[in-house]
Amino acid sequence: MLRIKKTRSDKSEETRRALFDAAVQTVADEGYAGASVDKIVARANVAKGTFYNYFENQQDLFDQLLPNLGQKLLDYIRTQLDDSLTGLPREKRRVEAYFDFCRKTPGFLRILNEAEIFAPKAFHHHVKTFYEGYFRSIRRSCQRGEITGYDEDELGIVVFMLMGMRSYLTMLYQYKYISRSKVELDKVISTYEKFVARAMFD
Numbered sequence: 001m002l003r004i005k006k007t008r009s010d011k012s013e014e015t016r017r018a019l020f021d022a023a024v025q026t027v028a029d030e031g032y033a034g035a036s037v038d039k040i041v042a043r044a045n046v047a048k049g050t051f052y053n054y055f056e057n058q059q060d061l062f063d064q065l066l067p068n069l070g071q072k073l074l075d076y077i078r079t080q081l082d083d084s085l086t087g088l089p090r091e092k093r094r095v096e097a098y099f100d101f102c103r104k105t106p107g108f109l110r111i112l113n114e115a116e117i118f119a120p121k122a123f124h125h126h127v128k129t130f131y132e133g134y135f136r137s138i139r140r141s142c143q144r145g146e147i148t149g150y151d152e153d154e155l156g157i158v159v160f161m162l163m164g165m166r167s168y169l170t171m172l173y174q175y176k177y178i179s180r181s182k183v184e185l186d187k188v189i190s191t192y193e194k195f196v197a198r199a200m201f202d
Helices: 008-034 037-044 058-080 087-104 108-118 120-143 152-174 185-201
Strands: none
Touching: 008 037, 008 058, 008 108, 058 087, 058 108, 058 120, 087 108, 087 120, 087 152, 087 185, 108 120, 108 152, 120 152, 152 185
16 A cells, blocks of 8 residues: 655644644643643643744643634534525524534533633634624524514624523533533423524524
8 A cells, every 4th residue: 555655744734733632632621720731742742842843832822722623613513504504494503513513522611611711812712703603694694584673783692692592501511500410402402492493583
């Protein structure tokens, strides 16, 4: 079998990806406060000096971590949205894809929730990017007549309400905030769908 020799660029990208992945895992396990450069490079299996070929310092990595994951989240959601889906089915599929990404990337929520304190620039960038994309999508639904009853200047408020629901529903699903057991994801999704249907798509 013919082996394709990796270029220097390929190897560099692999190392950068390994450091990102190690940082995600370390922050997920120990939070930003416990995610030292030593722990990250040990997990990535690279020399400490190599770290500084890719990042100026620990904060530089932290500032890139959430935007990197946030873009992966947006890209993943887009791949799960068929062009034929409109209105309520599209919104339902969007939130299903969000939960699916969180399940596949368990470190995302801790990275997001702690970023406001430990990487505020990254946090504000993530919220702004996510909001703007969501706003464009909701506005298109209004223009197609799928959502009615809201003025243009109300849509931004609606988007933040949807983002807030998604965030807290994720906590409800992952942690034991109600009763002694987790709420089943199917119940979370169906209740979200029912609420959004009445609030936006009636």
